[in-house]
Amino acid sequence: MGGTIIVGAGINGLLLGALLAHEGEEVEVFEKNSHPGGRAFLYEYGGYVVDYGVHLTRFGPESALAKIMKRIGSEVSFRKLGPSYVIDQNGKKALFPTSTGGIFKSDMFSFFERIQLIGLLLKIKKGALNEGLMDVSLRDWLNLNRITGGVRRYLELISASVMVCPFMEKTSAGEMFRNLHKVFTTGHSAEYLSGGWKPVYRSLIGEIEKKGGIHYGAKVDSVLLGKGKAAGVAVGRKQYGADRVVLNLPVQDIFGILPEDRFDQEYVKLCKNLVPTSGIFFDLALKKRVGDCDGLLYTYSPMTYGMITSNLAEGIAPEGGQLLTMFYPTTMEDVRDTNLRMQRKEELWQAIKKYFPNIEDHILWKRETSLKMVDGAQINTGQTEHRRPGTAVPGFSNLFLVGDSVAAPGAGGDVGNESVPIAYFVITGKSLE
Numbered sequence: 001m002g003g004t005i006i007v008g009a010g011i012n013g014l015l016l017g018a019l020l021a022h023e024g025e026e027v028e029v030f031e032k033n034s035h036p037g038g039r040a041f042l043y044e045y046g047g048y049v050v051d052y053g054v055h056l057t058r059f060g061p062e063s064a065l066a067k068i069m070k071r072i073g074s075e076v077s078f079r080k081l082g083p084s085y086v087i088d089q090n091g092k093k094a095l096f097p098t099s100t101g102g103i104f105k106s107d108m109f110s111f112f113e114r115i116q117l118i119g120l121l122l123k124i125k126k127g128a129l130n131e132g133l134m135d136v137s138l139r140d141w142l143n144l145n146r147i148t149g150g151v152r153r154y155l156e157l158i159s160a161s162v163m164v165c166p167f168m169e170k171t172s173a174g175e176m177f178r179n180l181h182k183v184f185t186t187g188h189s190a191e192y193l194s195g196g197w198k199p200v201y202r203s204l205i206g207e208i209e210k211k212g213g214i215h216y217g218a219k220v221d222s223v224l225l226g227k228g229k230a231a232g233v234a235v236g237r238k239q240y241g242a243d244r245v246v247l248n249l250p251v252q253d254i255f256g257i258l259p260e261d262r263f264d265q266e267y268v269k270l271c272k273n274l275v276p277t278s279g280i281f282f283d284l285a286l287k288k289r290v291g292d293c294d295g296l297l298y299t300y301s302p303m304t305y306g307m308i309t310s311n312l313a314e315g316i317a318p319e320g321g322q323l324l325t326m327f328y329p330t331t332m333e334d335v336r337d338t339n340l341r342m343q344r345k346e347e348l349w350q351a352i353k354k355y356f357p358n359i360e361d362h363i364l365w366k367r368e369t370s371l372k373m374v375d376g377a378q379i380n381t382g383q384t385e386h387r388r389p390g391t392a393v394p395g396f397s398n399l400f401l402v403g404d405s406v407a408a409p410g411a412g413g414d415v416g417n418e419s420v421p422i423a424y425f426v427i428t429g430k431s432l433e
Contacts, residue, residue: 003027003212004427005233005242007220007257010038011201012403012416013248015068018207019424022072027212028242030235032219036205038248039374040413042197043367046285047318049198050367053281053374054306054327056081057417058162058410059182060191064417065200067432074203078191079312084295086157087354088150096157096298098189109150117151124177125184133174134384141173157298157305162190163379164277164412166303166329170380179411190296192312222257223247223399230399233257244398244427250276250376251389251405263395271389274405275380276373277412278335280344281306281327282352287364289322290356297326299351302344304328306352321364326352335370345370375412376405385409391419391426400427 003026006013014036017027035041043050057063060078069076084096088108095106100121103114123129133141138159142152160166163176183189193200208214215235223245224231232241247254251271260268294311298304306326310317317323328348334340345368352359377383388407393399402423404416421432 003242004244004246005030005240006246006248006402007223007233008038008248008403009033009036009214009216010248010403010416011040012420013038013246014201014204014208015065015417015420016246016248016402016423017212018072018204019068019420020427021208021211023428023430024211027208028240029208029212029214030218030220030233030240031214031216034216036201036214036216039371040197042201043283046364048285048321048323049196049316050283050285050323051197051309051325053279053283053369053371054325055197055413056190056192058179058188058190058412058414059186060188062186062188063414064421064432068417068420069200069203071432072203072207074200074207076200077194078188079194079294080191081189081296081307081312082294084298085293086298086300087351089153089300091354093355096296097154098295108154113150116147117154120147120151121180121184124180127181129177130174130181133177134172135381136173137169137381138171138173138176139168142168153300157300157303160303160329161296161298161305162411164279164329164375165378165380167331167380170378172379172381172384175379175384175411178409182409192309194313196313196316198316220257222259225259225262225396225399228395228397230396244400246400246402246423246427247393248402250274250373250403251401252276252373252376254401267389267394274376274383274388275378276332276405277329277375277378278332278372279327279329279374280335280341280348280368280370281325282348283367283369284324284326284352284359284362285317285364285366286322286324286359286362287320288362289320290324290359290362297355299354302328302347302351304348304351322362324352324356324359329374332372335372341370375415376403377415379411379415391423 009031086096230245310323408419
């Protein structure tokens with residue numbers, strides 16, 4: 001077997017595999033599970049097609065995902081979110097602004113705070129806060145600039161959703177402002193695929209299978225390493241050779257299949273100690289409609305957010321039914337500890353009931369998920385883009401990484417998507433632009 005072996009059929013491995021396959025490369029993907037998608041797999045039951053959590057695409061048609069799908073001849077369209085709302089600290093529902101006009105309409109802010117927020121957003125739009133703040137936490141930046149009240153709560157909620165990090169003492173202010181700057185530059189914030197995620201998976205898998213294939217239930221036990229090169233992988237008693245190997249795994253896990261003694265110990269430590277995002281989410285299949293909102297639904301205490309997914313894409317819920325997903329980013333310790341996990345679940349449940357007091361009357365079935373790793377890297381001050389492992393694995397000329405724990409711009413799941421064009425360029429020398 002020549003060509004490329006990709007370990008892991010998560011969304012980013014499939015995106016890269018489809019790009020390489022479109023170039024005529026033979027791509028073989030090995031996946032330990034019986035289904036594709038990794039931490040972003042689709043769950044289908046009773047006519048409902050459920051994402052694994054809140055699965056938006058930041059920058060919509062300007063995203064890496066959109067560019068990749070266009071390159072392989074399977075263009076996708078996106079739907080912008082409608083008005084978003086927050087249950088603020090006073091327990092009242094308010095408009096969560098996503099535009100300048102929304103700032104003046106929202107009850108989150110006093111008149112002075114509206115002016116203050118618009119001034120801040122103008123600075124972000126101009127890129128004035130893009131440099132020099134990577135090592136500064138959002139909390140320290142807010143305190144230094146004496147930002148309080150509604151503006152502070154607004155930025156805290158953006159940290160929880162955009163950065164998937166509700167911990168102000170950890171979030172990199174510079175990374176957050178850089179992300180918001182790109183929103184202004186592209187004119188696109190988080191958007192949802194018009195047809196949902198199922199057609200995307202279908203297209204990617206179809207492209208890979210034109211010359212290669214995806215092997216499910218095939219756990220890679222080790223990467224075969226020669227002198228300065230990867231020779232292939234071992235799966236059970238079989239060995240498969242390749243011209244290159246790409247690991248679509250969280251970097252925390254790569255030394256489960258790579259021998260640590262072949263790598264610099266600082267690199268091993270960097271990978272193993274990377275802190276992921278963690279959290280709890282509920283997916284609710286509803287037999288009756290609960291609302292027409294097609295934007296995000298936030299609560300400030302606790303900091304949660306979600307959406308009625310089926311209001312944004314057709315065909316993912318049966319006629320008359322709806323899908324509601326709410327996510328609660330937490331610490332890894334919260335997820336690991338049984339008592340804390342149960343407490344956080346109850347807090348998330350109460351947050352949902354702030355919007356839908358009679359939600360029990362509408363539930364057909366519910367899926368509760370607690371994940372120690374939602375995204376591979378929390379974008380905190382110690383884990384900004386250039387402090388994470390790069391695409392090329394040091395010491396081996398044909399061994400590469402892709403996914404949401406490597407050095408790529410963005411936060412949350414879009415780090416993984418953005419890592420794909422970088423890996424594609426490093427491997428082929430070609431750009432998607």
